[in-house]
Amino acid sequence: MDAATDAARPKRRTRIQTQKREVILEAALEVFSQHGFRGATIDQIAEAAGMSKPNLLYYFRSKEAIHVTLMQRLLETWLAPLKELDDVGDPMAELRGYIRRKLEMARDYPRESRLFANEILQGAPRIMPMIEGELKALVDEKASVIRGWMAAGRIARTDPYHLIFSIWATTQHYADFDVQVRAVLGPRRGGDGRFEDAARFLEQLYLDGLKPKG
């Protein structure tokens, strides 16, 4: 039951090991993000990686080890946009930039978003420590930055945590609920332009809300 920590100490790795582990992780991202952890099978991942199951298990101890390694790498990518939120920049421009970056990630890395969503939905059984650790620490830090902006009267006073949640929710929605979004918008409005439409809408929402001008 102990967490399979393949990256615990820096093991010596041959060139082939490094390569193949990369191939496996890419294949696992594809499979896990489509079927979830329990829904995915080692055979599927092995096939997607172009190797036999025992061969795959030569590079990773277990299915869980693959998943843990994948989630660790993912979290870095995942937190990057928030890390860029800069204390000294213009508040509204910083927030707009953050929303734009998150929306771009939903567009360009939907598999990563779904993998993450799947894990959280199941109660984060394998990554809770990372949530309570790195992720919470970063959010606390940035919430504090945002609170500073509010105290200085540079943006409206509100709850910075729920502000961050709302940005996560609205942007990741376009990756996690993609099939629903496309089905509802239909072929015309649901085509390539939907991310631009979303960006325009969110910009207006976070800027002025919905109250009519006047």
Add this chain to the structure above:
Amino acid sequence: MDAATDAARPKRRTRIQTQKREVILEAALEVFSQHGFRGATIDQIAEAAGMSKPNLLYYFRSKEAIHVTLMQRLLETWLAPLKELDDVGDPMAELRGYIRRKLEMARDYPRESRLFANEILQGAPRIMPMIEGELKALVDEKASVIRGWMAAGRIARTDPYHLIFSIWATTQHYADFDVQVRAVLGPRRGGDGRFEDAARFLEQLYLDGLKPKG
């Protein structure tokens, strides 16, 4: 591979059948929402329903039949808040009411929200027809209502579809990503008050956005 349509034609049902099917569906909601479709086992559902596996399979043909029946019922509950959005009411009050109702559903029926999210995440393999049918039709109708409000200058002009998406995303987030929300907020801010905090934040966001008063 044909959809198990237990409710296709109105089969005769004894009192016991009606009762037990209800018990099974409640148990299935609990189990499916926690582990997803593939992660859940018939044994788990049977145990949660207080009966043996063969007994459960006497009332439902298969695991998939349970899931389909569950999703059909769920969709009704799920669309109810949007159905209440009233053309003739005050636009901002109507939208605020809709957000409130959706947030209450996230608070009071998180299992239903997670079950739905899980299904969409996997690509909606079992409920795509309902998404493209009932759900899309209702959204189209209400988007048209909202567009009417915009044309009349009663709320700001923007994309009504993405407005609805953003309300879904921000409210359901508190059910689907609950463990993350609670972990980030910590025991103090993540307690019972988090839904009221969220309601206050969202009300302000949808009303005025984040621009400082000036």
Add this chain to the structure above:
DNA sequence: CGCATTTTTGACCGATTGGACAAACGTTAG
């Protein structure tokens, strides 16, 4: 080359899964 190490594979295993089935049990109407 020859030897050691790394990589790959086929065969196999125990556990779990969704589901089938017939027999047993309970209930009710005649």
Add this chain to the structure above:
DNA sequence: CTAACGTTTGTCCAATCGGTCAAAAATGCG
């Protein structure tokens, strides 16, 4: 009582799962 029908269960099965293992194949190296 008893025949008919609805309900429940124990047992079983084939398929699939994650993972092991020993042996073969490939590779690196002096």
